[in-house]
Amino acid sequence: MMRFSETTQAFYDDAYEKNALVNDIPQDISDVSDEQYRAFxxxxxxxxxxxxxxxxxxxxxxxPDNFHTWDNSQKQWVLNDEGVVQQNAEEVASAINMxxxxxxxxxxxxxxxxxxLLLGVISDEDKTxxxxxLAYIRELKAVDTSRGASTTFPELPRP
Incomplete structure (x- = not known):
């Protein structure tokens, strides 16, 4: 017989209970069918x-992502303040890398x-x-990456 705990999101079988050194079986354990076991x-x-x-x-x-946590009272994934901070930090790091x-x-x-150019052999077309x-690089250096995912980058110059 397989048992399931909502609290631990884990399964426990008869062998676990018999071989446990301490009684650490959660209080909310419930019997589940083989079909439920596979689905869960x-x-x-x-x-x-x-x-x-x-x-x-x-x-x-x-x-939804690693920033969401499970809210047991609402029975849904939520993005709490800590998750927002972590998500923003990752988005800023991604913008900095980009x-x-x-x-x-x-x-x-x-x-x-x-x-x-240094050698004086550059064509007018290549100089343009x-x-x-160089203007693109100046614009790029001025980009504020602190906005994370909202960061916008300048368009590449035409070839």
Missing amino acids: YTAINDARRVYAADGNFTLSAPR KSLLLSSAQTVISEWQSE RLIAW
Whole structure:
């Protein structure tokens, strides 16, 4: 017989209870059928919660992301203050990484033109491109990444 605990979101079988060194079986343990066991096991591995509602077990929607936590009183995933802070920090870090990647790519694009300019062998067409890319790099350096996912980046210069 398999048993399930809503509190721990875990399964317990007869062998666990017999072999436990301490009585750590949760108080909310309930018998579940083989069909329920398979369904709950799959749901839990798909980032869903199994919870009791009106005397029956119900499966939640999948957890939206790692920033949401389960609110047992509301029986739903919620984004609390801590989750908002963590989400914003990750979004800011992502924007910083994107800015760094774009700057590095832009520097790679202009490196040959800069050498040609120093040597005085750059074509007028490439000099115009270099100027456009340098303006892009200035705009990119001015981007404020503290807005996280709302960060907007300048458009790439035309080839």
